[in-house]
């Protein structure tokens with residue numbers, strides 16, 4: 120039994136299935152012209168309350184699987200090169216049918232196990248952010264590439280009503296200015312969650328809204344459960360990949376790279 124909610128989530132996960140099938144971004148964008156109900160919309164055009172994170176208020180959380188010590192080492196090296204303070208590691212989750220128990224349920228059978236694991240890992244990161252000594256945290260997947268022109272410790276004023284602020288607008292299909300006082304934008308649709316900023320309160324809201332479980336990959340989940348914002352410029356880059364993505368451990372764990380070794 121899938122149930123009404125499960126059914127809805129399956130429909131919502133469909134765009135990601137299409138991406139996996141190798142549709143181009145433009146094709147997917149075309150197919151998704153009409154955003155589904157559930158997208159958060161700002162009710163007033165007035166500028167929301169803004170807060171500018173100070174350098175000492177920003178912590179870093181890097182999501183990393185036990186199987187990937189080399190990615191962790193690369194990230195540490197990259198932090199040094201960018202003169203960033205040390206990060207806290209968030210242990211990635213490799214979910215499986217005989218693993219668990221897991222924090223929140225897998226709501227639909229169509230949700231692949233590695234996608235569910237990725238969602239659980241982000242949930243772990245949100246929990247770390249919610250109880251962090253830092254009021255703000257930047258959550259990064261271990262295969263992201265930091266950009267030399269991005270200042271992670273000199274952030275612009277952030278609307279406090281954003282649950283998360285994505286760091287890679289080039290993968291956001293639909294976004295909109297909020298007000299002149301901030302370059303941060305509202306975001307309505309896109310893919311990827313390779314890096315983003317959260318406040319303690321934003322992390323708390325995301326935990327609460329994920330408490331019933333995950334019905335799709337995490338980068339689909341957020342659009343229907345959270346108020347998503349984005350920086351106006353890319354703070355991060357990520358390898359480009361065709362479907363199936365040969366550099367993605369998630370894809371490999373999902374069994375989509377049959378006969379290939381695990382990506383480095």
Ligand SMILES: *[C@@H]1O[C@H](CO)[C@@H](O)[C@H](O)[C@H]1NC(C)=O
Pocket residue numbers: 266268269270351352353354
């Ligand atoms: C950094 O430069 C890249 C181009 O190399 C650009 O796409 C990106 O938006 C820039 N990011 C910032 C924060 O200025």
